[in-house]
Amino acid sequence: MSTRRAEYKQSVHEFSESIRDATPESVGDLLAEHYRDDTIFHGPAPIDRLEGRAAIESELWKPLLTAFPDLEKNDYxxxxxEFEGEEWVCATGNLVGTFENEWLEVPPTGHATWLRYGEFHRFEDGKIAETRLLIDILDVLRQAGYTLFPSLAPEVVIPGPTTQDGVLLDEQDVAESAKTMDLxxxxxxxxxNSYEEAGLDGMGMAEYWHEDFGWYGPAGIGTTRGIDGFQDFHQGPFLDAFPDREVGYHDARxxxxxxxxxxxxxxxxxxxxxxxxxxxxxxxNAVDMRVIDVWRREGELLAENWVFIDMIDLLDQIGxxxxxxIRNDSQHF
Structure with missing residues (x-):
């Protein structure tokens, strides 16, 4: 691992640790330490694309820190x-804070709230030049008392890795990294991508997944355990809804x-x-899905999968x- 990559990982982790002490008034200084002036941001609906560090400050972090004044950001x-010659850092975990003021038109609850996030950061010249961030906003609505859809599986506060070893600030074995990527x-x-030809039972799930693997999906879909649970409560219903879906359109891997x-x-x-x-x-309707996936390999198979889908954007595409x-629902509690 290059010294440069180690510095980039440390930068992302230090930003997360510093959010605890940030305020709406000071967060701009924190962003300036880690982000380029011309950073491009791709976020969840309704935030979507932002251009420049100033927009990231005003449209993302100031509203978040106003809504959740005691916010902290915990990477697990x-x-x-490297992907196609560019250096990236990925992180996932929970933003945690007390919901004290309105955010994205959602009324505050006064309760502790977990905002699950997944993010990718591309670096240039020592600072973040591009960010892709998904926050499970539908789950924030669930915690605020809105029941909009019948969840397919239990909706829980998503855990970190069962091995508690997910923050990799040190150098990792190159052969092990390649093994994980190949799997x-x-x-x-x-x-x-073999579903249309082989069907659900012919996709060879047991070749890739532990029998009792944990699949941690977004609100509306929920969390499943094991191959049977995954197929019964997510994969089967999802493929019934989108039978021609194709995966693999990746901006970074x-x-x-x-x-x-x-x-x-x-x-x-x-x-x-x-x-x-x-x-x-x-x-x-034809749809496209903004996605972040994170996997943990254990031995020869995948043991855990943290999944982020921009559900607000996807639902908008299907009407x-x-x-x-939310604006029309005054009796949600």
């Missing part, structure tokens, strides 16, 4: 890698040690052809305006 996975790429490009991650804007494309997913009728529903 963090690692880096994930086989699963993505050979296993998942990294592996370091036993961890791998990918992101794409979009990473998955398909057509909404099946009824019933999240209780919704089929629309026939569901989540924030319009």
């Amino acid at each position: 996975i963090l690692f880096g890698g 994930v790429e086989g699963m993505l490009f050979d296993g998942l 990294l592996a370091e040690g036993n961890y791998c991650a990918s992101t794409g804007w979009p990473a998955v494309v398909g057509t909404h052809l099946g009824d019933g997913w999240l209780g919704l009728p089929a629309t026939g 569901v305006d989540v924030f319009e529903r």
